[in-house]
Amino acid sequence: MKKRKDGRYQSSVTITDPLTNEKKRIYVYGRTESEVIRELNRVKLNNGKELLMPTFKEWKNEWLNIKSEEVYNSTISSYKDSLRLHISPILDKYKLKDITPSLIRTVLRNIPTQRTKEYCYIIINAILNQALREDLIDKNPCINVKKPKSKPKEASIITNEEFNMLLNSAKNTQFEIILRLAFDTGMRRSEICALRWEDIDFNKNIIHVRHAIKIDRYAPIETRFSIGEPKTDYGIRDIALTGILKLNLQKHQIRQKEFFKNKNRILSLKDFVFMSQHHSRLGNFIQPDNITHEFVKLKRKAGIKSDITFKSFRHTCLTSLAEANIPAKAIQAHAGHANASFTLNRYVHKTEQMTKSIAEYLNERNKKLTSQ
Known part of the structure; x- marks a missing residue:
């Protein structure tokens, strides 16, 4: 402890910064030696927590x-x-x-x-x-502070009429195949964009979902989009390939082979199913945001006035499975979710067909009761 020229006493203590674990020297001052000792003890007691408290x-x-x-x-x-x-x-x-x-x-x-x-x-x-x-x-x-509660917005289901209008507007483009894939599988945008030909087993009629496009909007533009795993571990899954989707994907593959042939390239199983058409990214994956932007333009072209979005395909697919009385656990696995309750609460919506199915079941049950 030393006495300063201004009459005050000065001493110091070394403490550890809680954020960096670095040692820092803290100086304390007082009009008397006892004041300095009290201040030193206070700093030591709290390890300088109050003085080094981060913002x-x-x-x-x-x-x-x-x-x-x-x-x-x-x-x-x-x-x-x-x-x-x-x-x-x-x-x-x-x-x-x-x-x-x-x-x-x-x-x-x-x-x-x-x-x-x-x-x-x-x-x-x-x-x-x-x-x-x-x-x-x-x-x-x-x-x-009371936690704010939000009521999830009820997602719109795509009607068969709307789906056909979208298909007609996208006819003979790769986006037509994207629409069919989303309608039949309910796959996420990021999963669709990361799909490669090696992920589609035409013999066993299975789509292997193994990858997804990851977005880091704060990264440099050249590394903003990357290939990673699906949103959760449950996102790694196999999805059934329907007959009509299989036929359309095979036709799409033939068109891609012809396109690559004209570019002096051979289409391989490692190539993406849906590719960027931009000359600087030719052959690379399309970005998820591009699907959203393209869907907005397509919806406008088709003259659809409802509030459906591209994500509505996911809701529509999972709801249709529930209408068909597919078990909740199977729908959860198809969606790639961690639990069935989340799938049912967030993505499955009550429809007229569900109400009709319930009524038919109850009528049949009552008939059995009255016949006894």
Whole structure:
């Protein structure tokens, strides 16, 4: 301990930064030696936690690094988007210990849609829970904030008439085959884009879903899209290949062979089933966003006014399986979901055919009862 020229006493203590594990020297001051000793003891007791307490901005970056080892890049991109647009503008400047339920409510209050509010709450809660587990804070203020609840929007089912209108508008293009594939299989966009000819077994009439296109919107443009595994482990699955889809895929393969022949190339099993037509990416996979953009244009061309989207194919396929009384576990496996309840709650929608089937079953049951 030494006395400074201004009359105050000065001493120091070495503590460990909770974020970096680096050793840092903290200097303390006091008018008397006893004041300095008390301050030294306080710093030592908390390992400088209060003095080195990270801001929300510092900790969220550390949290993103932690999560990047657990989730896909596309999920990290989604987190970053929500943080940048809704959360960071309000919380970044505050130290973790100073974030209150009132501040969190302010963040949520400024978000326009209920679904986004719920998602942002989940992110804030996860960030602060991680801080709690690492002893950076003593309590997660989200405990005192009611979690927003959003009602999932009922997805529109594609009618047979709409499907035929879309097929006519896409006739003799590779997008016609994409529509047929989505209608029959309910595969995700990312899975369709990653499909190679080696994944289709025309002899056993099976489509092997093994890969998906991953998107990292914060990566450089040349590495933004990459080949990875499906969304979950359950996404790795085999799907039945229907007769009409098989015929159309085989015709599509013949057209691709002719196209490659004109380019002095031979189509191989490693080639993608659906390829980019852009000259700089010729032969490469198409990007999932391109499917969405193309579907919007096709829908407009077909004159369809309903609010169907490309994802409606997934809902339509799984709902049709439920209408046919396919067991829930089989529908779950077909969809590539982790559990059947999620499949039924999110993707299977009540239809007139289901109501009719229930009525027919009950009528048959009652007939048996009255005949006894």
